[in-house]
Amino acid sequence: EVQLVESGGGVVRPGGSLRLSCAAYGFSFDDYGMNWVRQAPGKGLEWVSGINWNGDSTGYADSVKGRFTISRDNAKNALYLQMNSLRVEDTALYYCVRAGDQSGYYFYYMDVWGNGTTVTVSS
Amino acid sequence: ESVLTQSPGTLSLSPGARATLSCRSSQSVNSNYLAWYQQKPGQAPRLLIFGASSRATGIPDRFSGSGSGTDFTLTISRLEPEDFAVYYCQHYGSSPGTFGQGTKVEIK
Numbered sequence: 241e242v243q244l245v246e247s248g249g250g251v252v253r254p255g256g257s258l259r260l261s262c263a264a265y266g267f268s269f270d271d272y273g274m275n276w277v278r279q280a281p282g283k284g285l286e287w288v289s290g291i292n293w294n295g296d297s298t299g300y301a302d303s304v305k306g307r308f309t310i311s312r313d314n315a316k317n318a319l320y321l322q323m324n325s326l327r328v329e330d331t332a333l334y335y336c337v338r339a340g341d342q343s344g345y346y347f348y349y350m351d352v353w354g355n356g357t358t359v360t361v362s363s
Numbered sequence: 364e365s366v367l368t369q370s371p372g373t374l375s376l377s378p379g380a381r382a383t384l385s386c387r388s389s390q391s392v393n394s395n396y397l398a399w400y401q402q403k404p405g406q407a408p409r410l411l412i413f414g415a416s417s418r419a420t421g422i423p424d425r426f427s428g429s430g431s432g433t434d435f436t437l438t439i440s441r442l443e444p445e446d447f448a449v450y451y452c453q454h455y456g457s458s459p460g461t462f463g464q465g466t467k468v469e470i471k
Contacts (some may be wrong), residue, residue: 275460285400285408285451287460335407340419347454349398351419355405 244261244267244336249357251266260357261322262319262336269310272312273339273346276321278332279356286332289321289338290339293340299346304330365454367463374470377431382439384466391432399428399437402449403451412437425443427457428457442468 248260258345260276275290290299298310309322319336333356340351366389367376377381379395395415415435424446425440439446440454447470452463 267379277460284465285402285453285462287462289468290460340410340413347457347460349401349410349413350408350455351410351413352458353405353409 242338244338244352246334246336246354246356246357249334249359250360251360254325254326254361256327256361257322258326258359260323260334260336260359261323262354264317264319264338264344267338267352269312269317271342273341273344273348274312274319275311275337275339275346275350276319276336277337277350277353278359279329280329283332285362288317288334289303291319292346293344295361297345321330323359326359328363329350331359365392365461367452367454367461369450369452369463369466370418371466372464373469374469375469376442377471380442380471382437382442382446382461382468384399384437384439384450385469386430386435386437388433388435388454388464392435392454393456395431396454397428397430397435398453398455399426400451400453401446403445408451428449439468444470 243265276288308326336354337350338352339348341348397415399412402408416428
């Protein structure tokens with residue numbers, strides 16, 4: 241079964257750091273670009289970051305640029321999001337999402353979603 | 364960076380009715396790279412439509428997408444009880460990805 245499982249969320253003070261992880265199952269991980277998408281409580285979807293199949297191309301939303309770093313380990317079928325200098329407005333459910341095209345690029349429609357991991361930034 | 368505007372914000376309809384959701388882009392969408400997602404409370408979004416009109420795997424044929432350029436539509440031909448949810452459109456094909464703000468389809 242194709243599945244994405246996120247972990248690493250939690251409660252952190254403003255200015256703190258967290259590292260999110262996503263484990264991929266049931267597909268050839270290194271064939272696909274991957275993304276992180278977040279959803280603040282009661283709000284819509286916001287694309288956060290993406291990475292192509294081999295990690296040599298990445299993208300970030302302006303709201304997280306310079307603070308968040310996306311990476312992947314194809315040998316472990318894993319995706320990561322290092323989040324530094326966290327702000328209250330980063331509070332959200334963070335989804336790990338597969339790009340739906342096997343080109344390996346991340347900026348495509350999103351066909352497989354994890355259940356998300358919650359990040360709460362609060363003093 | 365394009366901005367996607369969805370309308371209406373909320374659509375109140377009865378089961379069996381036809382739902383028409385709109386997504387308008389501030390810039391022309393190349394190659395019709397427009398997707399639609401459904402999200403139910405407490406669940407992750409689910410891909411419904413990609414390429415403006417292609418149904419994703421397992422999506423019932425009561426869901427259809429149309430449009431080109433800057434104006435796109437998601438149509439649900441006859442609403443089933445499980446279709447009441449929030450729907451998002453997304454412009455892809457370039458970074459960053461852009462989502463619309465969502466349309467909630469609620470039971471009238």
